Amino acid sequence: FWESAMPIEPNTHPGQRYAAIATTLMLGSLAVIGLSPRNNAPSASLDAVNDQPSNSGAREAGNDIVVEKDTTSDSSSPHIILFTVDDLGWNDIGYTSTDLPGATSYITSLASQGVKLTHYYTQPSCTPSRVTLMTGKFAYRNGFQNYELQHSDAIGVPLSNKLMPEHLKGLGYATHGVGKWNIGHCSSKYLPNERGFDHYLGYLCPGHGYTDYECGMGAGVHDMIEGWATTDSDDVTTYKWATGAQYKGTYDTELYRDKSVSAIKHHYNSYGSSDVNYNPFFLWAAMHGIHGEMDADPIPPETLLTVKDHAYLKGLEKSMTSSDDESTDEETDIFFKKRLITASVLMGVDNCLKGIVEALEETGMLTNTVLFFNSDNGGDTVYTKGHPGNNYPLRSEKFAYYEGGVRVPAFVYDYYEGGVRVPAFVYAPSFVSDSRVGSSYHGLMHHVDLVTTFFSLGGGDVDALKTEYTDLDGFDHWSAILGDSTGPRSEKTDEGVAVRVGNFKVLINHPVDYWFSPSPGEDHHAASDMMASMCQYNFFSVDANDACVYSNFLFDISTDPYEKTNLWDDIGYNKVKLSVIDRVYEILAEQPTVGDTGKTYGQLIPEAYEKAPIDYTKAFEASGDYVVPWDCDVIA
Numbered sequence: 001f002w003e004s005a006m007p008i009e010p011n012t013h014p015g016q017r018y019a020a021i022a023t024t025l026m027l028g029s030l031a032v033i034g035l036s037p038r039n040n041a042p043s044a045s046l047d048a049v050n051d052q053p054s055n056s057g058a059r060e061a062g063n064d065i066v067v068e069k070d071t072t073s074d075s076s077s078p079h080i081i082l083f084t085v086d087d088l089g090w091n092d093i094g095y096t097s098t099d100l101p102g103a104t105s106y107i108t109s110l111a112s113q114g115v116k117l118t119h120y121y122t123q124p125s126c127t128p129s130r131v132t133l134m135t136g137k138f139a140y141r142n143g144f145q146n147y148e149l150q151h152s153d154a155i156g157v158p159l160s161n162k163l164m165p166e167h168l169k170g171l172g173y174a175t176h177g178v179g180k181w182n183i184g185h186c187s188s189k190y191l192p193n194e195r196g197f198d199h200y201l202g203y204l205c206p207g208h209g210y211t212d213y214e215c216g217m218g219a220g221v222h223d224m225i226e227g228w229a230t231t232d233s234d235d236v237t238t239y240k241w242a243t244g245a246q247y248k249g250t251y252d253t254e255l256y257r258d259k260s261v262s263a264i265k266h267h268y269n270s271y272g273s274s275d276v277n278y279n280p281f282f283l284w285a286a287m288h289g290i291h292g293e294m295d296a297d298p299i300p301p302e303t304l305l306t307v308k309d310h311a312y313l314k315g316l317e318k319s320m321t322s323s324d325d326e327s328t329d330e331e332t333d334i335f336f337k338k339r340l341i342t343a344s345v346l347m348g349v350d351n352c353l354k355g356i357v358e359a360l361e362e363t364g365m366l367t368n369t370v371l372f373f374n375s376d377n378g379g380d381t382v383y384t385k386g387h388p389g390n391n392y393p394l395r396s397e398k399f400a401y402y403e404g405g406v407r408v409p410a411f412v413y414d415y416y417e418g419g420v421r422v423p424a425f426v427y428a429p430s431f432v433s434d435s436r437v438g439s440s441y442h443g444l445m446h447h448v449d450l451v452t453t454f455f456s457l458g459g460g461d462v463d464a465l466k467t468e469y470t471d472l473d474g475f476d477h478w479s480a481i482l483g484d485s486t487g488p489r490s491e492k493t494d495e496g497v498a499v500r501v502g503n504f505k506v507l508i509n510h511p512v513d514y515w516f517s518p519s520p521g522e523d524h525h526a527a528s529d530m531m532a533s534m535c536q537y538n539f540f541s542v543d544a545n546d547a548c549v550y551s552n553f554l555f556d557i558s559t560d561p562y563e564k565t566n567l568w569d570d571i572g573y574n575k576v577k578l579s580v581i582d583r584v585y586e587i588l589a590e591q592p593t594v595g596d597t598g599k600t601y602g603q604l605i606p607e608a609y610e611k612a613p614i615d616y617t618k619a620f621e622a623s624g625d626y627v628v629p630w631d632c633d634v635i636a
Contacts (some may be wrong), residue, residue: 076277077172077280077457077459078458079280079368079369080168080280080281080282080283080369080370080372080457081369081372082285082450082454083285084179084286084374084375085289085349086180086288087290087378087380088375088376088409089375089380089381089389089394089397089398089404090379090403091390091393092342092379092389093107093409094108095108095111097390098519099519100316100342100343100346100518103342103346103350105350106354107353107373111413111427113437114438115436115438115441116409116411117441117445118440118441119442119443119444120374120408120409121406121447122376122377122407122447123406124401125148126182126206126376126377129376130180130376131157133164133447133448134164134183134451135161135448135451136448136450136472137448137473137474141473142161142601143602143603143604144183145602149183150219151204151215154608154632155186155635156190156634156635157184158604158635159635160594160636163195163196164196165192166195166196167196167454168282168454171459172458174198174267174281175198175282176263176281176282177197177201177283177284177285178283178284179203179284180202180286180287180288180291181204181286182203182206186631186632187631187632188241188629189634190634193228193241194229194239198230199229199263201226201227201247201259202225202286203223203244203288204223204627206291207288208223208224208252208288208295209295209296211249211250211252212296212297213244216294219627221620221626221627222243222245222627224243224248225241225244225627227239228240228241241628241629243626251300252288253304253349254303254348256288257351257356261356263283264365267365268365276364277367283356285352287349287352289345289346290342290346290379291380292338292341292383292387292388293380293386298344304348304351305348306351312343312347313340313343313344316340316343317340320340334383338383338387339387339518342389342390370426370427371412371427372410372411372426373409373411373413374408374447375408375410377398377406377408378396378400379391379397379404380398390517390518391403391405391516392404392515392516393517395514395564396514396516397516398532399532400513401498401510402510402532403563404515404516410445411426412427413426413427426481433483441487443486444490444492445487448472448474449475449489452465452474453476453477455476475488477489499583503557503559504555506553506577507552507555510550510551510553511548511550512550513535514529514530514531516530531547531548531549535548551568554567554570554573555567594636595636601635605635608635614630
């Protein structure tokens with residue numbers, strides 16, 4: 001089948017044997033998981049989140065953006081908190097961690113009172129994950145397959161997409177956001193305050209310094225921006241933005257906590273105790289932590305750590321340095337020291353979430369809140385460039401389609417008058433039966449499912465929504481999370497060529513990568529062994545170098561969740577491989593073209609990326625060397 005479906009040159013490198021078909025599939029950027037067999041800031045600003053600057057970044061909305069009130073909204077719709085941690089791996093969160101179980105004690109406590117989502121999947125890196133999260137569509141639909149948007153890139157999520165906060169505004173929600181955006185900023189139309197957020201404070205690059213906000217990768221500019229959207233009595237919406245230069249020097253996790261608390265209190269003060277729970281509030285807290293690659297000053301300030309945290313860190317440090325094992329080499333010692341930094345960053349994130357929940361409790365809003373906790377993708381294990389995440393015992397890391405790259409910790413939490421009731425790190429105590437507290441939801445779930453699940457929570461009609469927006473890929477999982485139905489998802493589509501059919505998962509022409517345990521005694525590998533960040537797919541081809549080895553894999557995830565046994569060459573599984581590839585081609589063929597272009601977004605986005613860029617440096621310089629929009633051509 002493979003040889004006849006795509007001609008392969010006879011002298012192709014062994015590791016690249018299926019490069020031609022992999023490159024072809026990259027046009028759609030697919031990976032199908034779950035197919036059926038065939039089938040801190042100055043206090044003045046913190047106290048008033050709606051304070052707005054008068055600057056050149058202001059403009060009135062034209063006919064391109066319309067936000068209409070959906071009269072079907074239920075007045076008792078819950079407040080929704082989406083708390084996303086950057087690069088949090090399977091072995092980083094306390095309740096699954098083997099080496100840092102006490103670093104997220106508060107998060108672990110919430111998870112034990114909610115419902116853990118045991119089969120929650122993502123894209124393997126930041127931009128694709130956030131695109132799927134905000135659009136409710138798999139990354140290939142918008143041409144964002146396996147691509148990290150940088151400070152100078154003149155692309156963004158096409159404006160034809162209605163993003164999560166826009167959907168929720170239509171249901172009457174006040175919408176706020178803090179933290180990492182990373183899905184478009186070259187035009188102000190791509191900024192979060194023009195994509196549905198009433199207020200947003202955060203950054204645009206893949207990473208930046210935790211206190212100096214300097215964009216990574218040697219960009220030489222700072223990155224923090226704040227935006228507002230206000231609508232007057234005539235329904236005219238004005239958008240304004242300003243750089244976040246005033247906040248420079250404040251550890252950003254602390255800044256995001258304080259801004260989130262301020263937004264919650266502002267919402268409460270706007271309605272009072274009798275009405276606040278009849279006016280729903282949405283917050284996306286997209287943490288910078290625990291992202292570590294080349295991000296300066298990651299260790300949190302004293303104000304963000306507790307006495308208990310410091311004691312735990314001292315204990316960890318002692319345990320990491322008191323080993324008499326002569327086999328512990330210098331590289332392993334470096335790993336342990338960097339892992340200690342990871343623990344401190346995790347504690348900052350843990351205390352940030354605690355501050356948000358305490359503000360909800362103080363205002364009486366927690367009794368009507370659903371809190372959804374997730375990570376954007378798997379942990380980045382490369383400790384030579386920063387403090388490492390860890391996904392053990394899952395295989396590999398961020399950037400890969402092994403379970404360690406795309407399967408992440410998630411839960412739902414919900415609170416009710418001191419008691420809890422809900423599902424999977426969803427913490428939502430008021431909404432589920434006592435029998436579900438501390439339980440797990442094993443249904444297959446993906447980032448794309450949050451738009452539809454949150455829309456349902458907000459009182460919206462998901463069937464009507466998907467009739468109007470036919471390319472939405474998400475399902476409503478709320479009933480299943482509550483334990484009232486089975487999980488609705490049977491198919492999951494990522495980029496690349498990684499496919500799961502029932503219990504079986506196929507990786508085609510995928511970089512070979514390993515397991516990275518925090519224990520040097522079991523499957524511990526040197527940084528030079530970590531291939532996923534080196535051997536990636538990109539927009540246009542398979543990115544290979546002399547260190548990369550590519551191969552094909554077939555795993556039975558039900559009996560081999562850690563992907564130890566490759567069944568690819570077992571002839572008994574040929575039908576599985578063929579049926580999955582048939583479905584991949586079906587999905588590729590279903591992709592519509594955009595307007596009169598005759599092309600899909602999977603073609604238009606790479607073309608826009610390849611264009612000679614407009615000079616963005618003048619805009620940055622005029623804004624004090626901060627990353628800001630520079631009026632690029634937008635993609636409709």
